[in-house]
Amino acid sequence: MPPAESFAEVRARFGRLVAADPWAARMPAVIKAVPIPARGRWRLRAASGECCEVIDLPDEPWPMLARSCGEPIEVFGEWSPRGFRPLSLVGTDASQPFSSAVVAQAA
Secondary structure (H helix, E strand, O other): OOOOEOHHHHHHHHHHHHHHOOOOOOEEEEEEEEEEEEOOEEEEEOOOOOEEEEOOOOOOOHHHHHHHOOOOEEEEEEEEOOEEEEEEEOOOOOOOOOOHHHHHHOO
């Protein structure tokens, strides 16, 4: 798994990708951030204070918040102009999707 990048690094890498391939719509990335529930919209907040929207999840990402315990966690997902789609947590069982079925395993 590649190391976590800052939002600025991910945005710059995505910019280079789009410059090379104007049809690119998303890109894999690992970020280290804290999941933040905010009035129906979820965000990931980096240590720098920057936030990005969490997008395209079938369920609310409460298991991600439970696993983080309010601390920064490394999240693998897809970066796009609309936001970040988390797919798995780095250092955990990557086969576990973000769903209410894994809440009991968060501890």
